[in-house]
Amino acid sequence: MADTPKTILLVEDDPDHEVLTVRALRKSNIVNDILVARDGEEAIRLLFGEGEETLQAVPQLILLDLKLPKIDGLEVLRRIRESDKTGMLPVVILTSSDEESDIVRSYRLGVNSYIRKPVNFTEFAEATRQLGMYWLVLNECPPSAN
Structure with a gap:
């Protein structure tokens, strides 16, 4: 199981921010597979759906924007934390929002x-380099629920 590739799920609707995030991770020698969901509905489908659109294994890290189309980031976070499959996954909110209410709600939901x-x-x-180094190299993740 240690040889299983560790995937990052990036949930980001802004194409420019997606490119910048992936580029910054690659420049930091983060070689993990990066899967992108471009809205909250797609993220939920990848994590909990069935069939070909579902991830085969839970990601090692979820980078989650808050302001997403279809289903917002806080709702995605709530669903992640409710599931036995994903409840302990590291989730990092990566957003342009500095609204205190978003910060408080994110932490209350378990970010x-x-x-x-x-x-x-x-x-x-x-x-991005620092968060990649911490969450993907230094941090010990809980065992997979798969």
Whole structure:
């Protein structure tokens, strides 16, 4: 099981932010597979759906935007935490929102970390590098529920 590739699920509707996040992770030598869901509904389908659209294994890390079409990030987080399959997965909110209510609700729903996206690419790349190093290299994840 240790040889199973560790996947990152990036839930991001903004194509520019998606490209920047993936680029920053790659520049930081994060070689994990990165799967992208472009709205909350797609994220739910990948995590809990059936058939070909469902992930074969739970991701090692979920990077979740809050302001998503169809189903917002807070609802995605709530569903992740309710499931035995995904309840202990590391979830990092990566958003442009600095609204106090979003921060409080995220932590009440069990987010592991809340990171506001820096506007400057250099700062964004450094923040992404640090979160990748921490969550994918240093952090010990719970055993998979699969």
